[in-house]
Amino acid sequence: MSARPSSRPQRSRSTGGAFAVWTIALLVALVATIQLRSQAEVERSLQSVDPASLAFSIDQLHRANESLDAQISTLNQQVAALQSGGGSAADQELTAEALHLRMLEGLVPVQGPGIVFTLDASGLTSIDLQDAINNLEAGGGEAMEVNLHRVVEGVVINQGDNGVTIDGSVLQAPWVFVVVGDPTRLGETADEMTRQLRGDRRVREAAYRVEPNLVIRAVVSERPFVYASPS
């Protein structure tokens, strides 16, 4: 009888220890399962993709990673310049970045190699224009204007009563795209687009030419945020 009181706490400790160990086991199993499940889900989502699409993904990711590496290299140079040069280096870096962002946002005229793509058709819609712009951007375009209207993501393209509009201005045919960017990739993209468009009954003419230097003078105006604030 005297052993009971002393054995009780011991048994309780032993039960508590076993409970803790089994809880850990359960947690380990749970974590491992969650990891494997997410891995399995990723694999499953890719399993549903056909080999041609996977090959496309590999090609796209190779190109993307090269582009990311180039960006890392540029940013590393910026860090090095800022660390070594003090205030004047900061001014130089900020001035260069301001120009870079102004070019990117379509706020200043730009130039460079690229293509001029002409599309003459009747009955084309705003979706046709958006698709053409997107294809040229995805195909190496870095700056673009259409019929002397600068185009960046966010510029409003609509279907109006009198046809397609860019920022409220009606776009008359033919549509002339001036695109600055990688001329080789742009040439390949335009070639493919031209082939496809020539099979479209609405299209009278689809043609392009590669140019060593093109100037884009059209700009978009700055639009201050009304609703958005920095986080």
Place this chain on the structure above:
Amino acid sequence: MALVALAVGFLIAGQLKAQLLTPSNQVARTQALIHSVQDLERTNDADRQKIAALRAQIAALEAQAASDSATTAALRNEVAELRAHAGLTAIHGPGVEIDLTNGDPSTDPTDQGRYLVNYQDVQDLVNLMFASGAEGVAVSDRRITPISSFTGSEGEVVIDQGPPLFAPIRVVAVGDRSLMQSAMTDPNQLTSLRIRVIQFGVGLKVTGLGDASLPAYDASLEIPYVGPA
């Protein structure tokens, strides 16, 4: 005891793995391609993290320089504004969230793939948001920039430097909420998507948000072929 616990844990996990992953020799080639994609995606993810860290480091160094010079401070403010419009700064504000999910496969072979959310759906949606008062947009936490583009194949959406996204896709836009919401109810907009919502049950859910958050862009904004005119 702890070792027993670990062994039990891994045993359970191992059994689940066997149930969840069923490798087959028939799909060995596809598996090899999948592993290549996964390796490249891991590199892509690591590069993005590096870019975000470098941009944060640059911002800190510039802030330090700006504290010593009024000229630098003015330049920094100018660049901050430009960065925000380029998508390089996280923003928040009123907005909408649009959730896109795949529908049900059809038995008709000519309809193949139409039940899937594709990159053109996302492209149309993003364009509609900008045309309806959006000041910033993110697609599944990928911020859209002035030079963003959309590609992909069946059921796969690639934005800028990827990696590929698959449904469910979440589009969040910050801006004029009432304009964006009314655009989403306009039957003349997103016609291709709306038809597939009816035909294949593609999911299209719109939610108004009092305060939506968009992350900063974490990939490349290099434009090596463009120079000032």
